[in-house]
Amino acid sequence: MSLANLRLHGDAVVARLTAVGLVVGDGTAPTTAYGLRSDDTFIPWVVVYPVPGTFDGTLEASWDDADLVYQATCVGDTRAACMGVEDMVNAALLPAGSLTVSGRAIQQVRLDLGGGVRRDDTAKPPVFISTPRYRISSTPA
Amino acid sequence: MSVNIDFSEFEGMADLLRAEGPKVAVLTHAATIAVGGQVKARAKAAAPQDRPWLSTDGIFVKTRKDELGSHSDIFTVDDPEGRPSAIWVEYGDHNTPPQPFLAIQSQWAEAAYPAAIAAKVDPLR
Numbered sequence: 181m182s183l184a185n186l187r188l189h190g191d192a193v194v195a196r197l198t199a200v201g202l203v204v205g206d207g208t209a210p211t212t213a214y215g216l217r218s219d220d221t222f223i224p225w226v227v228v229y230p231v232p233g234t235f236d237g238t239l240e241a242s243w244d245d246a247d248l249v250y251q252a253t254c255v256g257d258t259r260a261a262c263m264g265v266e267d268m269v270n271a272a273l274l275p276a277g278s279l280t281v282s283g284r285a286i287q288q289v290r291l292d293l294g295g296g297v298r299r300d301d302t303a304k305p306p307v308f309i310s311t312p313r314y315r316i317s318s319t320p321a
Numbered sequence: 322m323s324v325n326i327d328f329s330e331f332e333g334m335a336d337l338l339r340a341e342g343p344k345v346a347v348l349t350h351a352a353t354i355a356v357g358g359q360v361k362a363r364a365k366a367a368a369p370q371d372r373p374w375l376s377t378d379g380i381f382v383k384t385r386k387d388e389l390g391s392h393s394d395i396f397t398v399d400d401p402e403g404r405p406s407a408i409w410v411e412y413g414d415h416n417t418p419p420q421p422f423l424a425i426q427s428q429w430a431e432a433a434y435p436a437a438i439a440a441k442v443d444p445l446r
Contacts, residue, residue: 207418208418209415209416229413229418229419231419231421231425232421232425232428233428234428247428249425249428251412251413251419251421253412253413253415253419255415293424298408300414300415302414302415302416302417303414303415303416307415309414309415311412311413311419313424
């Protein structure tokens with residue numbers, strides 16, 4: 181049996197998004213500079229959250245194959261900035277070979293749910309967010 | 322390594338549809354109603370308990386049948402103040418984590434729905 185190491189998969193998603201230049205929060209808002217700055221510039225960001233996924237496999241190894249789902253909450257000060265972050269996340273995660281996890285073969289990363297921007301008035305001033313979800317199919321290497 | 326693709330199940334289903342089409346449609350609709358109800362129940366159970374409105378009065382199921390087949394929509398409605406709060410619970414906001422309760426049920430239904438149809442239809446074989 182070779183159960184998917186959940187932490188390593190989450191680490192791979194965060195590392196990949198960081199590598200393409202995004203300001204990334206790992207389960208919480210990022211700790212590096214983001215948001216509205218005192219000089220009126222706004223630095224968009226993305227937060228990665230693991231969402232419940234599914235496990236499957238053979239009779240011998242019932243849980244070896246994992247479909248792990250992550251939400252990337254993309255945040256910008258405008259609709260365009262928000263969608264720009266989402267485009268960067270798509271470009272970073274969706275191509276074949278974008279993620280590597282030790283001991284595992286990542287068969288596919290697919291967009292489980294994407295598109296759609298909402299104005300978030302809980303922030304002052306308001307921000308725009310989109311919340312695409314990605315399904316990562318992982319099997320023992 | 323080899324890959325064995327067995328189409329016998331499909332052929333059997335095609336024969337069954339030719340012979341018992343109307344019965345299969347009725348049984349499929351019954352399965353749709355059952356699974357739709359189960360998805361709603363699962364979503365209610367998964368909804369945050371600190372928002373009792375959502376788990377008790379915020380989630381609905383609507384099942385219909387048309388020329389394309391049976392459909393079950395499980396959906397949320399605006400809260401008593403007229404706000405679409407369910408979407409903010411499901412996906413979070415710029416600073417609040419998502420609390421998935423509805424979208425994740427599709428993963429369960431992907432397997433449960435075909436199994437429910439098979440359970441209803443298989444006795445006709």
